[in-house]
Amino acid sequence: NAGVMQNPRHLVRRRGQEARLRCSPMKGHSHVYWYRQLPEEGLKFMVYLQKENIIDESGMPKERFSAEFPKEGPSILRIQQVVRGDSAAYFCASSPTAYGTEAFFGQGTRLTVV
Amino acid sequence: DQQVKQNSPSLSVQEGRISILNCDYTNSMFDYFLWYKKYPAEGPTFLISISSIKDKNEDGRFTVFLNKSAKHLSLHIVPSQPGDSAVYFCAVTTSGTYKYIFGTGTRLKVLA
Numbered sequence: 001n002a003g004v005m006q007n008p009r010h011l012v013r014r015r016g017q018e019a020r021l022r023c024s025p026m027k028g029h030s031h032v033y034w035y036r037q038l039p040e041e042g043l044k045f046m047v048y049l050q051k052e053n054i055i056d057e058s059g060m061p062k063e064r065f066s067a068e069f070p071k072e073g074p075s076i077l078r079i080q081q082v083v084r085g086d087s088a089a090y091f092c093a094s095s096p097t098a099y100g101t102e103a104f105f106g107q108g109t110r111l112t113v114v
Numbered sequence: 115d116q117q118v119k120q121n122s123p124s125l126s127v128q129e130g131r132i133s134i135l136n137c138d139y140t141n142s143m144f145d146y147f148l149w150y151k152k153y154p155a156e157g158p159t160f161l162i163s164i165s166s167i168k169d170k171n172e173d174g175r176f177t178v179f180l181n182k183s184a185k186h187l188s189l190h191i192v193p194s195q196p197g198d199s200a201v202y203f204c205a206v207t208t209s210g211t212y213k214y215i216f217g218t219g220t221r222l223k224v225l226a
Contacts, residue, residue: 091157098212099210102160103212
């Protein structure tokens with residue numbers, strides 16, 4: 001049973017470009033969460049999605065960031081017109097239900113904006 | 115305003131000794147608490163958790179203690195091993211949701 005898969009592992013973008021980060025949850029998991037870790041900080045919640053629905057996006061910046069989890073395929077975190085401050089590690093987690101014990105995290109995508 | 119604090123950014127412990135990592139939180143509404151371990155360039159890995167109805171949970175070498183009145187939890191690792199060297203994050207949540215609030219982490223180094 002594969003774990004949470006994120007790709008790419010590393011992504012370099014120039015300022016103003018778009019970044020697309022992908023997350024395939026564990027098999028049987030229909031709940032996906034995105035977290036961001038800035039340098040020297042803890043992980044910060046961004047968004048919670050179920051298939052085709054955004055449940056909680058209270059941690060998402062209001063502009064340039066969007067997320068989706070289509071019926072088929074991985075969840076996508078999209079950052080438009082990236083700026084240097086978007087450089088961070090982005091982690092995806094998944095769970096089989098909305099409530100439970102621990103969430104399972106992927107290995108993350110490290111985004112560097114140059 | 116940090117709701118979850120890990121006041122020790124780093125900790126060094128001799129192999130075989132006890133490692134104690136601490137975490138403080140501000141909101142008494144939090145009722146579920148977790149510890150994750152993270153190696154460089156990897157995602158967080160779940161270690162151990164505790165519900166607010168308990169004050170202790172043990173799993174092998176790892177024990178988590180919860181002091182609700184002090185809003186404090188701690189992770190004890192005994193005996194510590196070099197492979198335990200990693201960054202440890204505490205996380206809190208309410209009502210079993212997965213919307214975690216993480217601390218800033220403590221880097222543990224276990225010296226052989």
